[in-house]
Amino acid sequence: MEERETTYYVCNVCGYVSDGILPDECPICGAKKERFVKFG
Ligand SMILES: [Zn+2]
Numbered sequence: 001m002e003e004r005e006t007t008y009y010v011c012n013v014c015g016y017v018s019d020g021i022l023p024d025e026c027p028i029c030g031a032k033k034e035r036f037v038k039f040g
Contacts (some may be wrong), residue, residue: 007040009033 009018014029022033 005040007038009036009038011035012037 007020009022010016011018011026011029011031012035013031014026016026016028018036022036022038025032026035
């Protein structure tokens with residue numbers, strides 16, 4: 001079995017999910033990256 005780690009960053013403001021990349025700011029609501037919560 002292969003262990004695959006996928007990291008998600010979820011915008012704490014609007015719920016936008018970025019797959020694997022932490023954006024400088026949210027493309028939807030413009031929240032700073034500090035507002036993103038890391039999953040995975
Ligand atoms: Zn957002």
